[in-house]
Amino acid sequence: MALVLGLSLAVFSGPAAAQNLAKRLILKDGSYQLAAKYEIKGDRVRYYSAERGEWEEIPKNLIDWDATDKYEQGRLQGAPSPEAVQLDKELEAEQKAEEARSPHVAPGLRLPEEGGVFLLDTFLNQAQLDELQQSGGELSQNTKKNILRAAINPLASAKQTIELPGVRARIQSHTGMPAIYVNIDTQGATGSTAPAKGEASPVERFKIIRAEIKNGKRIAGGIKIAPYGKVKADERFVPTTVQQLSGGWVKLSPKEPLPTGEYAIAEMLGSEGMNLYVWDFGVNPSAPANASAWKADGKEVQKKLDQPEDLKKREKQ
Numbered sequence: 001m002a003l004v005l006g007l008s009l010a011v012f013s014g015p016a017a018a019q020n021l022a023k024r025l026i027l028k029d030g031s032y033q034l035a036a037k038y039e040i041k042g043d044r045v046r047y048y049s050a051e052r053g054e055w056e057e058i059p060k061n062l063i064d065w066d067a068t069d070k071y072e073q074g075r076l077q078g079a080p081s082p083e084a085v086q087l088d089k090e091l092e093a094e095q096k097a098e099e100a101r102s103p104h105v106a107p108g109l110r111l112p113e114e115g116g117v118f119l120l121d122t123f124l125n126q127a128q129l130d131e132l133q134q135s136g137g138e139l140s141q142n143t144k145k146n147i148l149r150a151a152i153n154p155l156a157s158a159k160q161t162i163e164l165p166g167v168r169a170r171i172q173s174h175t176g177m178p179a180i181y182v183n184i185d186t187q188g189a190t191g192s193t194a195p196a197k198g199e200a201s202p203v204e205r206f207k208i209i210r211a212e213i214k215n216g217k218r219i220a221g222g223i224k225i226a227p228y229g230k231v232k233a234d235e236r237f238v239p240t241t242v243q244q245l246s247g248g249w250v251k252l253s254p255k256e257p258l259p260t261g262e263y264a265i266a267e268m269l270g271s272e273g274m275n276l277y278v279w280d281f282g283v284n285p286s287a288p289a290n291a292s293a294w295k296a297d298g299k300e301v302q303k304k305l306d307q308p309e310d311l312k313k314r315e316k317q
Contacts, residue, residue: 022050108296115183129294172287176257211262
């Protein structure tokens, strides 16, 4: 018969409270798992994770039972052991490092560590994240920071325009005040990682452009090239506030609500003008939901549904 060990939990209102009341299964490598309850079955330990809200298993011999018991005794007595204090410090440092790499943009929504370009939308009073793709090219599935850049050739034409196929972008913002988060590589158009002379500063590097619909296409601006070779941008810039965040992220926010229409995020390439590959989106409060949107509280709701019955009953007391 399996030995069942349960942790008596008081009434709690959410995952954070559950983690504070959970027991720590301290492993021999110094890490630990937060368990709301656990049971020993032969050479395995089955526990309900207070962090992930689901049942998991771990080999019994990986757990440092002496350290686990000492920590629990100290917690119950209100005097945590030195091991517990050290674990708390390590957890706090890990949480701060994770927050730096993946900033929170709304309750329950974080930016991914691998980077990319994302639009923070509000649909049916719910915050959502939508990933923007470069128009006219395919991104690497493994490294979202790797992007396409087109070098401007002054001899090719006196003017080069940015034309996007179709009259609507795949991603539509339902609010006129979307926030755009950008974290891509720092390579110049030539592929060099060293900052090029005249390269745009991080604050000036990204712009929001209003697109014009013509002949079934979206025109997101153009590049005028003077006879003597000087490149001049001819874009329809939107007044924007730019903020540098942790983890290499940059936040772009329009200073005023954007009218319904089509837009794009353009990357400025310093003295070379701008990247002809852009990240397009639209603004339309009446648009249907974006199919690939990251919803804020979907995982938290699922965790609540997956809780064991005894924990659900305790919440209702």
